[in-house]
Amino acid sequence: MEGKSVAKKYIFDGKGALALVSGFMAGSFLVAILNVISVFAFNVNMQYQDYYLIVANAAGFMGAIFAFDYFIYRPKIGKKLNFNMSSPNLMTYLLIFPMMFGMMLIAEFTTSLIPITGPFFGEYYQYFTDLMAKMTSNKATLILLAVIMAPVFEEIVFRGIIMKGLLNKGMKPKTAIIISAVVFGLVHANPWQFVGAVLLGSVLGLVYYKTKSLLLPILLHAFNNLCSSILIFYNKTESFADTFQVSEWLLLGLGIVLFTTFYILFSKKYRVHYIEN
Structure with missing residues (x-):
């Protein structure tokens, strides 16, 4: 009799924490680079714009989630991260x-x-x-x-x-x-x-x-x-x-x-x- 298949599960450990932090920093760094380009190319500092907090927040968290999904979740589970x-x-x-x-x-x-x-x-x-x-x-x-x-x-x-x-x-x-x-x-x-x-x-x-x-x-x-x-x-x-x-x-x-x-x-x-x- 064949045994029942066990659903794959990911765990959260040091690697997961590193992926989240690194992804957040990468997203934030990308926004900082875009701001530097904006200052030199268009003389506009996005940090003084209302939308900057929105863009920076979204980039940081999306970077964190993407990094965890790509480097931790998918290699373990074999499919993209999803939630109930x-x-x-x-x-x-x-x-x-x-x-x-x-x-x-x-x-x-x-x-x-x-x-x-x-x-x-x-x-x-x-x-x-x-x-x-x-x-x-x-x-x-x-x-x-x-x-x-x-x-x-x-x-x-x-x-x-x-x-x-x-x-x-x-x-x-x-x-x-x-x-x-x-x-x-x-x-x-x-x-x-x-x-x-x-x-x-x-x-x-x-x-x-x-x-x-x-x-x-x-x-x-x-x-x-x-x-x-x-x-x-x-x-x-x-x-x-x-x-x-x-x-x-x-x-x-x-x-x-x-x-x-x-x-x-x-x-x-x-x-x-x-x-x-």
Whole structure:
């Protein structure tokens, strides 16, 4: 009797990390070269144009994804990189969005505990706020970057490639979720976004692990960034507490209730671990 064929799986290790980093750097370097050509040939510095952040972001992430696909995934699997983008039933959406919103409120409170003054944090926070002001000066650019591009590219890399590769390696789900969330936080390169990214990244990882659909963390990520963008548009802040003039402790309590309630309901619905095709 012939044995059943075992589906090929890739793993995420040092080679995979090197491919992602190298691909990102190559994409970013290409944009830098194009900018130099633009300066000398047309006397236009693209760094001062609204579209530069869009082009640079897209080139970096596309370079990372292409490098991983070409050098890691295809040699192992024998076909191009692909992701499960299936949509679940309505009940799943009704569970994961309140759960995500609850964690958003928890993340806001936790982030507010990080100092924004002092010899180190003060200067760093000023640099961070100036950078964010530049990024959010154009509404169309912010929406395209934060609500569309970031959720798609970042979820492909951090959940679709890194987390899934760690799971394929045999790592425990909780560990894989936490590691991918921490790496997700680290790439934001500042302590204020790091905390929120780790907390929210853990929810995104949980949803991806339970449902096996990358569509859901992409939508949740977009939901978080859309809420932040709307707050920035109308109140120049990402804080729900500041915008609605309510206590941060009240929002923390609401966040804990929302997250805990819908986490329990979601976990019961997806109690069985379904194997992804």
